[in-house]
Every structure is written in C-alpha cells, then in structure tokens.
Amino acid sequence: MKKSEKKFFWEEWRIYKFFKSSPSQEKNKKGLNFYQMGGNGLIMCENCGFHQKLISFIHGFPTNNSWTISGYQCQKCGKFHEIKNDNKYKKPIKCDCGGILSRDNELFCPHCKNTDLKYWIKYLT
Numbered sequence: 277m278k279k280s281e282k283k284f285f286w287e288e289w290r291i292y293k294f295f296k297s298s299p300s301q302e303k304n305k306k307g308l309n310f311y312q313m314g315g316n317g318l319i320m321c322e323n324c325g326f327h328q329k330l331i332s333f334i335h336g337f338p339t340n341n342s343w344t345i346s347g348y349q350c351q352k353c354g355k356f357h358e359i360k361n362d363n364k365y366k367k368p369i370k371c372d373c374g375g376i377l378s379r380d381n382e383l384f385c386p387h388c389k390n391t392d393l394k395y396w397i398k399y400l401t
Contacts, residue, residue, distance in 0.1 A: 307382040307391045310347050315400035319356075319387035322392040329359045334401040348377035354386030 288395075308319075313332035320327040335344045348357045352375025359369065369377040384391045 286370060308369070308393050308395055309382055310349075310379040313347075313395045315397045317395055317397040317399075319383070319393055321388060321390055321396050322394060323390035324385060324388040326385050326387045328356060330356055330395070332395075336401075346379060348379055349381070349383055350375040350398055351378050352376070354389065393400070 279369055304342060310332050316329070316331050316334055319330045327393065331345050332347045333344065336342050343361055345358050345360050346362045349355070350357065350361055350371035350373060353371060353373045355371060357377055359365065362369070369371065371377055382391055383393055385393060
C-alpha cells in the first residue's frame with residue numbers, strides 16, 4: 277500500500293469510527309432538512325458513503341455585530357452552501373450551476389441523489 281493510500285485509508289477509518297460511535301444515530305424516516313438539524317456537524321449518505329462537514333445554522337452573540345451562517349443545498353446539483361447573514365440576500369438564492377438554493381426541501385446526496393442521510397452534530401451555538 278502506497279503512503280498516499282495509507283493516509284486515505286486512515287482518514288476514512290477515522291470518519292467511519294466517528295459515525296459508528298456517535299450517540300445520535302437515530303434515523304429519521306422522513307428524511308432530513310436543515311430545520312431538523314442544528315449547529316455544525318457531519319452528514320453521510322448511507323447509500324454511497326459520501327460524507328462532508330456541514331453547517332446547518334450557527335450564530336454569534338446578539339450584539340451590534342451579530343452574525344449567522346445558514347446551510348443551503350442546491351436543488352439542481354446538490355452542492356451544499358454556507359451563507360453568512362442570508363437575510364441580506366434577495367430570495368431565491370442561486371447556485372453557480374443556476375439551481376435554486378433551499379433550506380426547506382429534503383436533503384439529498386450530491387453524488388447519488390439518495391435521501392437516506394444521517395447527520396451528526398459536532399457543536400451547537
């Protein structure tokens with residue numbers, strides 16, 4: 277096994293162990309959307325194994341300089357986006373591919389388009 281293959285293997289193994297040891301593995305039968313999730317975490321497709329760090333919603337302290345970061349998914353290509361202070365954008369917000377970004381629709385895997393996803397929260401704000 278080449279050095280680069282070993283590095284990839286151990287990174288994949290670390291992610292696998294994290295998912296298997298996570299206490300919040302309860303499966304949602306209806307699928308996921310951003311409003312059911314919170315904070316910052318990891319999302320994984322149970323069908324193809326795709327995984328990615330993901331921000332659902334985080335915020336700063338309520339001051340004059342308060343901020344938010346909200347997660348969106350393109351309904352055309354499936355790419356996940358993190359948008360800071362999304363209330364300043366004219367809706368609908370568009371992806372680079374031309375698709376519409378949504379927080380309301382059911383999330384799907386960007387690779388295989390399957391909706392069988394799990395989300396693990398790393399932290400909440």
